[in-house]
Amino acid sequence: MEFNLNKMIRPHLAGVKSYQTLRDSYINKQAVYLDANENPFGQFNRYPDGDPIQLKKILAEINQAKTENLFLGNGSDELIDLTMRIFCEPAKDSIMIMNPSFVMYEIYAKMNNVKVEKLQLNSDFQLEKEQFLDTISKSQAKVLFLCSPNNPTGNSIDDLEFYIQNFKGIVVVDEAYIEFSPEDSAVKLLNKYPNLMVLKTLSKAFGMAGLRIGVGFASAEIASLFIQLKPPYNISSESQKLALEQFNNIEQIQNNIKFILEEKKKLKEGLDQINEVVKIYPSDANFFLIEFKDAQLIYQKLLGKNILTSLRHPNLKNCLRISVGTAQENSELLKVLSEIK
Structure with a gap:
């Protein structure tokens, strides 16, 4: 499909540079850290890894993905918020969501002054294809959020790929509950659809809600964009450490x-x-x-x-x-x- 990522990004973000740190280059070396105005004393005195490579490697392996397609957030909530901040111009652009679905999509849209268009689910909590095609033909929505399995209804969305391939903007498939589902993850579709993002979390099936770690998968271009524009140290040292310990007992x-x-x-x-x-x-x-x-x-x-x-x-x-x-x-x-x- 024809998809131009540069046309999707808010124009003023094109020249924004990420926060630069030398730490990643010295992570496995005995170095004297005098660069970040930290207190030299204390159990948690150092900033965490800005790009937790070891954790990303484990998550990539579990999800049969490449590390360059992966980015992390302080919970999936941060990634949902960032999606709107990266792609949606306040007071101009809109997102499209299912109704009913996860309430935080609409809450973050309101926080970012982004309009919300709703796709009504039928009595089985499924999307209607003809209604969907008719709605998007009249819509300028930049981002479509598809929660599958859906929260709060619990069901998976039938023929998910149909909606991914027919939406011209960014499609975010939220798979917070996918590990409980018999359905395949949409991560396997990343190579097929350059506009696709898949969100997962360690909060549900992995039992780490208190660590606040959200996981995003997308093309290398989209993943690098999120890494560039996220807060510099968004996953705490303890969260990284404890998550790695949990994965030792998969x-x-x-x-x-x-x-x-x-x-x-x-x-x-x-x-x-x-x-x-x-x-x-x-x-x-x-x-x-x-x-x-x-x-x-x-x-x-x-x-x-x-x-x-x-x-x-x-x-x-x-x-x-x-x-x-x-x-x-x-x-x-x-x-x-x-x-x-």
Whole structure:
């Protein structure tokens, strides 16, 4: 497909240079650091690696990608925000999102004074192809966000490639929950579509939400653009160190994912027996979107038992989003639900 990245970037960013540091060149050498006005004392006195090569190598290997196609953020949120700041002119450009979908796309658009165009999902929470083609034919949106598996609905988007190949701007496929899904990652499509970006996270399947590490994949040109324009030290030293330690036991991470999926099946069976449940929507993620007879009542009853669930999206009437927890947590949830009349 014909795609010109230079025409997508906000014009004033073309000449912006990234923050320059010598540290990366001396990372494995015994050097005297007198360049960054740091305190010479303290456990965390040095700035972290600006480009964590070792962590990127592991993530590239896990995702069968090249390190030059990879960039990191302080959570996926920073990468979503950066996407708009790099490609969208405030008060002029717009993004396109699915509705319902992850609320942070719209929140960051508002923060950046970027307009939002919405694609309404059908009753199965899928996009309609003809409606999509009609909408984009009248749209000037620069970026399309596709969350798959979608949050808060839990389903994967059918024929994802159709929407990637038919959108002329930047397509961001947000795969925060892909490790729980039977679907293939869109990372395999990077060589085919130069306008494609794929976002992942260590917060969900990898169990590192507290470390705040988002992972982006794109063409080498787009990846280098994000590395150039991101804050210089956006991943802390401790986050880098602890993430590397976690990846030393990748088998445990894989076992945890397997356990969550097994518990998910048991939780579904238990929820099917709850009288107040109207519908449990299909999910490829580590959560269920559940319609109740009275979601507000259920939410408050659970809260009264110190069980927190999500009642946030205005388009999902009488629905709660409930994560899969430990066996004990899931059992406690089902017990409380079974007692609600």
